[in-house]
Amino acid sequence: xxxxxxxxxxxxxxxxxxxxxxxxxxxxxxxxxxxxxxxxxxxxxxxxxxxxxxxxxxxxxxxxxxxxxxxxxxxxxxxxxxxxxxxxxxxxxxxxxxxxxxxxxxxxxxxxxxxxxxxxxxxxxxxxxxxxxxxxxxxxxxxxxxxxxxxxxxxxxxxxxxxxxxxxxxxxxxxxxxxxxxxxxxxxxxxxxxxxxxxxxxxxxxxxxxxxxxxxxxxxxxxxxxxxxxxxxxxxxxxxxxxxxxxxxxxxxxxxxxxxxxxxxxxxxxxxxxxxxxxxxxxxxxxxxxxxxxxxxxxx
Amino acid sequence: xxxxxxxxxxxxxxxxxxxxxxxxxxxxxxxxxxxxxxxxxxxxxxxxxxxxxxxxxxxxxxxxxxxxxxxxxxxxxxxxxxxxxxxxxxxxxxxxxxxxxxxxxxxxxxxxxxxxxxxxxxxxxxxxxxxxxxxxxxxxxxxxxxxxxxxxxxxxxxxxxxxxxxxxxxxxxxxxxxxxxxxxxxxxxxxxxxxxxxxxxxxxxxxxxxxxxxxxxxxxxxxxxxxxxxxxxxxxxxxxxxxxxxxxxxxxxxxxxxxxxxxxxxxxxxxxxxxxxxxxxxxxxxxxxxxxx
Numbered sequence: 001x002x003x004x005x006x007x008x009x010x011x012x013x014x015x016x017x018x019x020x021x022x023x024x025x026x027x028x029x030x031x032x033x034x035x036x037x038x039x040x041x042x043x044x045x046x047x048x049x050x051x052x053x054x055x056x057x058x059x060x061x062x063x064x065x066x067x068x069x070x071x072x073x074x075x076x077x078x079x080x081x082x083x084x085x086x087x088x089x090x091x092x093x094x095x096x097x098x099x100x101x102x103x104x105x106x107x108x109x110x111x112x113x114x115x116x117x118x119x120x121x122x123x124x125x126x127x128x129x130x131x132x133x134x135x136x137x138x139x140x141x142x143x144x145x146x147x148x149x150x151x152x153x154x155x156x157x158x159x160x161x162x163x164x165x166x167x168x169x170x171x172x173x174x175x176x177x178x179x180x181x182x183x184x185x186x187x188x189x190x191x192x193x194x195x196x197x198x199x200x201x202x203x204x205x206x207x208x209x210x211x212x213x214x215x216x217x218x219x220x221x222x223x224x225x226x227x228x229x230x231x232x233x234x235x236x237x238x239x240x241x242x243x244x245x246x247x248x249x250x251x252x253x254x255x256x257x258x259x260x261x262x263x264x265x266x267x268x269x270x271x272x273x274x275x276x277x278x279x280x281x282x283x284x285x286x287x288x289x290x291x292x293x294x295x296x297x298x299x300x
Numbered sequence: 301x302x303x304x305x306x307x308x309x310x311x312x313x314x315x316x317x318x319x320x321x322x323x324x325x326x327x328x329x330x331x332x333x334x335x336x337x338x339x340x341x342x343x344x345x346x347x348x349x350x351x352x353x354x355x356x357x358x359x360x361x362x363x364x365x366x367x368x369x370x371x372x373x374x375x376x377x378x379x380x381x382x383x384x385x386x387x388x389x390x391x392x393x394x395x396x397x398x399x400x401x402x403x404x405x406x407x408x409x410x411x412x413x414x415x416x417x418x419x420x421x422x423x424x425x426x427x428x429x430x431x432x433x434x435x436x437x438x439x440x441x442x443x444x445x446x447x448x449x450x451x452x453x454x455x456x457x458x459x460x461x462x463x464x465x466x467x468x469x470x471x472x473x474x475x476x477x478x479x480x481x482x483x484x485x486x487x488x489x490x491x492x493x494x495x496x497x498x499x500x501x502x503x504x505x506x507x508x509x510x511x512x513x514x515x516x517x518x519x520x521x522x523x524x525x526x527x528x529x530x531x532x533x534x535x536x537x538x539x540x541x542x543x544x545x546x547x548x549x550x551x552x553x554x555x556x557x558x559x560x561x562x563x564x565x566x567x568x569x570x571x572x573x574x575x576x577x578x579x580x581x582x583x584x585x586x587x588x589x590x591x592x593x
Contacts, residue, residue, distance in 0.1 A: 019428060021461075099335065113573075280433055296429070300413060300421070300422070
């Protein structure tokens with residue numbers, strides 16, 4: 001119907017226009033800039049076309065290997081794995097009959113909310129205080145307990161910097177995982193456990209054969225969502241370490257920022273941006289194949 | 301949702317069964333103690349950092365190391381007489397405007413996605429959702445160029461545009477999900493009664509959808525309130541900068557007054573915490589919609 005078509009256009013138009021202006025147009029512009037040597041200082045003049053030189057420089061750069069290792073393994077894989085395991089542990093503990101029996105579950109849920117409601121900037125500031133050397137709270141405790149002899153500069157020491165950054169990310173983001181898994185745990189039908197008990201199943205058997213399979217879909221969604229969210233994230237590494245010491249914790253997101261706004265090389269930054277966007281597109285394709293399609297069908 | 305929010309432990313049989321199991325047998329006290337110790341450790345790790353800041357913000361200067369116990373508002377007074385209120389106002393204006401705008405256009409879009417069939421619908425919907433997965437850092441570079449050329453850096457308008465755009469993808473998804481639970485018969489009955497499509501959306505669907513709209517808007521507000529990257533790149537003048545930027549500048553200053561930084565952290569966190577408490581159950585289920593079932 002003609003009336004419907006007009007209605008659809010009027011209702012859908014504004015959202016699509018805003019999204020196109022924000023995502024599509026800049027990406028086209030980004031692609032163009034990535035083939036030039038545009039710098040921040042010559043923004044009004046424009047850059048010279050240099051073909052694939054920026055991409056070539058990025059691929060052959062000796063830094064790129066570590067950049068990828070940092071982004072994929074440290075920032076993303078390890079932090080997501082820790083988050084899922086810890087989130088599961090929290091959910092299992094809060095869901096134990098004992099905790100529910102003592103009416104502590106509500107208290108726990110509110111406590112879990114606190115880090116979630118804390119803005120990342122605040123979380124980073126607090127943790128930089130706690131991890132500070134020589135007088136931060138963590139150093140004080142470790143010294144008092146005699147676990148260390150000299151204070152550790154957690155965010156400057158090469159051995160501790162990644163675990164420290166991951167601790168900050170996990171603290172800030174584990175609540176969503178814990179609360180979602182808690183909700184799923186409470187939805188496991190009780191008769192499944194009862195039937196298993198009648199059959200004499202041990203507790204670990206119940207966990208591996210009932211609880212975990214039941215949680216699996218939630219874990220997959222949370223895991224994949226966390227992967228792209230963390231992979232894309234800029235703020236934790238940038239504010240916790242400034243990609244340092246040196247460039248030790250540099251990741252793709254901070255590299256783009258440094259090249260574009262510290263070195264002023266917008267063209268080179270744009271090229272790395274295209275590489276990052278391509279990686280996300282590949283990931284997005286698999287996400288869609290695995291669960292995205294079902295998520296879409298469910299609401300449409 | 302009814303399942304998860306229902307207090308499962310109220311069932312007397314279940315409770316007494318577990319009660320026997322946990323406390324009834326001698327020699328099995330070890331396990332409950334272990335569970336409680338674990339719970340305490342977790343709660344402490346989750347809450348302590350914020351408590352540390354909250355308490356610190358009400359202590360006198362000397363901040364971190366001093367164990368002064370006197371309660372004082374001095375840090376907050378220093379903070380706001382130092383001009384920090386400006387950042388609060390900027391954040392409020394930008395985030396409220398962006399939340400309102402994104403929710404409005406998202407309700408409209410979600411209604412169309414939920415109620416109409418048209419060519420390319422799945423593809424358009426999928427593309428909208430892909431926005432959620434897109435790395436913002438990649439957009440900063442070209443947006444900076446475009447906003448500079450258009451004269452929209454250091455302006456409310458530029459930031460409201462950005463924050464509206466980052467909120468739309470998940471807002472559309474969440475609202476479409478909520479709309480799927482609103483019966484179509486409601487729309488159809490109103491249409492038969494002679495209401496126009498627009499009237500149906502605003503008079504019928506909007507009120508029914510209100511709880512979903514509130515959750516969605518809350519989440520959008522949180523996203524904007526805590527956003528750092530775009531604000532860092534596009535706002536360089538204190539007159540327009542937002543809270544996260546103002547806070548971090550305060551922290552990064554070599555002559556930083558720790559008491560004021562703590563007070564500023566509290567001011568930045570309070571709104572999200574207050575908004576979050578009543579909505580957390582719905583949010584955690586909304587964000588992973590489609591996972592359970």
